[in-house]
Amino acid sequence: MTEPENPVALVIAAHPDDGDFGAAGLTAQLARRGWEVHFLVCTNGAKGTSDRAMTRERLIALRRDEQREACRRMGAKHVHFLDHEDGELVYDRVFLEELVRAIRTIRPHTVMTHDPQDIVIRDSFINHPDHRATGTAALDAVYPTARDHLNFPEHLEQGIEPHKTREVLLWSGNNPNYDIDITADVELKIEALLAHRTQFGDREEFIQFAKERWRSEDGRYLERFKRVVLQF
Numbered sequence: 010m011t012e013p014e015n016p017v018a019l020v021i022a023a024h025p026d027d028g029d030f031g032a033a034g035l036t037a038q039l040a041r042r043g044w045e046v047h048f049l050v051c052t053n054g055a056k057g058t059s060d061r062a063m064t065r066e067r068l069i070a071l072r073r074d075e076q077r078e079a080c081r082r083m084g085a086k087h088v089h090f091l092d093h094e095d096g097e098l099v100y101d102r103v104f105l106e107e108l109v110r111a112i113r114t115i116r117p118h119t120v121m122t123h124d125p126q127d128i129v130i131r132d133s134f135i136n137h138p139d140h141r142a143t144g145t146a147a148l149d150a151v152y153p154t155a156r157d158h159l160n161f162p163e164h165l166e167q168g169i170e171p172h173k174t175r176e177v178l179l180w181s182g183n184n185p186n187y188d189i190d191i192t193a194d195v196e197l198k199i200e201a202l203l204a205h206r207t208q209f210g211d212r213e214e215f216i217q218f219a220k221e222r223w224r225s226e227d228g229r230y231l232e233r234f235k236r237v238v239l240q241f
């Protein structure tokens with residue numbers, strides 16, 4: 010496999026654990042090949058509990074620690090957090106600027122994020138509005154906003170140069186066109202997700218759920234993406 014000149018990947022996720030569900034196996038594979046992988050989590054994760062005794066401050070801190078541990082397990086060395094309210098993420102200029110700044114600073118070859126194109130997924134799920142806002146803003150940040158110096162020109166004054174991302178991988182859409190075989194990494198993916206202890210209480214139950222739900226008909230485990238290779 011030929012590696013790009015700048016083997017850097019940026020995972021842009023709405024909530025803690027989304028990037029792990031979407032791309033933990035690929036993240037681990039890239040990290041082993043020497044890629045620098047960054048995670049950017051856009052919301053604070055403050056809605057992710059059914060425990061009525063949990064305070065929001067404690068949950069936000071716990072979920073950030075869980076994401077850091079999950080990234081350690083995947084081999085993603087850099088974790089960044091924005092502070093948007095979980096469940097209330099809106100696509101606006103403020104959010105777009107944050108993503109453009111991240112792309113121009115981290116300078117990824119590959120951006121991985123939510124596929125925002127479908128509201129209903131495989132007739133079984135509603136794609137969370139935070140996921141759609143994140144995927145849409147991330148795509149707009151990749152093209153055209155981060156590439157053109159006239160967008161957010163204050164960045165130039167701060168020494169932050171425009172950047173062209175070369176590849177985008179979107180998870181959880183209805184029309185994937187690019188499969189990564191993660192059969193050898195499925196245990197690692199499960200361990201990364203289990204770092205999110207506030208989300209998956211019963212370890213054995215989650216392992217069983219994951220191994221059954223994720224297995225393809227031929228017995229392999231895949232991460233499926235819509236891949237976009239940007240030509241210019």
Ligand SMILES: [Zn+2]
Binds near residue numbers: 024027137140
């Ligand atoms: Zn989510």
